[in-house]
Amino acid sequence: MNLFRSTAAVLALTTGLLALPAQAEVVQQNTSGDPLYTAEAPKAFSMVGDLIIARPLLIGATIIGAGLFVVSLPFSAAGGNIGEAGKALVVEPGKEAFVRCLGCTMSGYNRD
Template sequence: MNPFRILALVVALSFGLQALPVLADDGSSGDPTYKIQNPPAYAMIGDLLVARPLLVGATLIGTAVFVVSLPFTVFGGVDGVGNAGKALVLAPGKAAFARCLGCTAEGFDGDH
């Protein structure tokens, strides 16, 4: 690769990476407000042994149902596929993997 292409690639990546915070801004000012939760030990144990395995199972079953229903939801338009994916895969996946152990809500304000 010649030096001009390398320089062009570095400049393009630099400007692209600098634009990411602008693209990620959701219109709110400042940093996201984090909810601080301090769940007790029994909540953490119950979440680890009962809730997380059930949520992972729900995510796997939801993924299978989403794949099976995909040919039918395609005819409903792009919104149908997106809504089905959010309801069947993303919602249980976020509950299983995007919250702290024993917490009842996600670790940040907003629908991220």
């Protein structure tokens, strides 16, 4: 692919991703009164966008974060914050990628 097409594709994708929050709707809550069913009930377009855009990016962030964690491990060990570095670089993106329900905005797994 030549440089012009690559640049145009990146600009089009970036513009489309930046326009997504402007098109987002408020997620409706189930008001049945039963605590079991009061979790988020995302719409289909939220699920599709999450599946196609957010999950691959979050999985990539988890993989890149794991690599960065390994690279920063000697410095984290010297500073005494291996746990914080691991949580910020690997656990948090992984939790959002693999534990959060499809289309939801908050993770359903709250244990640290």
